[in-house]
Amino acid sequence: MIDLGQEHPRYVSSSILSKKIKKYYDDCAELLPFLKATANVQEINTDQSLDKTMDQVNRSVEPLVIHIRPGTKTELKHEITDRLTKEHGFVNLDVNDCMDGEHERGTVLGQEFYRLIGHSKVAPADLKVKMLNKIIYCGQESLNKFILSNFPETIDEAKIFEKKCSQISAMIYPHSLDAATVEIKGNNLT
Numbered sequence: 001m002i003d004l005g006q007e008h009p010r011y012v013s014s015s016i017l018s019k020k021i022k023k024y025y026d027d028c029a030e031l032l033p034f035l036k037a038t039a040n041v042q043e044i045n046t047d048q049s050l051d052k053t054m055d056q057v058n059r060s061v062e063p064l065v066i067h068i069r070p071g072t073k074t075e076l077k078h079e080i081t082d083r084l085t086k087e088h089g090f091v092n093l094d095v096n097d098c099m100d101g102e103h104e105r106g107t108v109l110g111q112e113f114y115r116l117i118g119h120s121k122v123a124p125a126d127l128k129v130k131m132l133n134k135i136i137y138c139g140q141e142s143l144n145k146f147i148l149s150n151f152p153e154t155i156d157e158a159k160i161f162e163k164k165c166s167q168i169s170a171m172i173y174p175h176s177l178d179a180a181t182v183e184i185k186g187n188n189l190t
Helices: 014-038 050-061 074-088 095-105 108-118 125-136 155-164
Strands: 064-068 091-094 145-149 170-174 182-185
Touching: 064 074, 074 091, 074 145, 074 170, 091 095, 091 125, 095 108, 095 125, 108 125, 125 155
Parallel strands: 064 145, 064 170, 091 145
Antiparallel strands: 170 182
């Protein structure tokens, strides 16, 4: 508050701020046990650096998103996708299928996709990310692990996705030389 200065519109005097903090701690003593018993509460140690604290916050809030690049052997990509969905609870987000679904439901995004395709244009990454945001952050707690298929196709698209939606925890590259070999880059999988 001192750094903001008294003229700043978000400034709160220390006497009011201390009352708000006391109320928070008083309410927290009763509320926290209830939340622990009825909700998914994760405690984060804030006695560490801000960067480490924020990394823990992001890991507990952000979904796990991986991208499987199409290799020359599509069978391996399909096998990896099938096993991750069936055995590990991932949801495969095939962006082309998602765009078709938006169109079939007649959503605003679906109409925009249809208009672009009708004019022989490719849907921009921003529009695809907007659609993916709605799916990934739908509010269903059990939906927190996703495979991106048919998107992103370029580094710029990946950067837009990571800036406006979520980090890509890993990219899986099925090798064409040996059908049983994959390369995982950015392995932030838990």
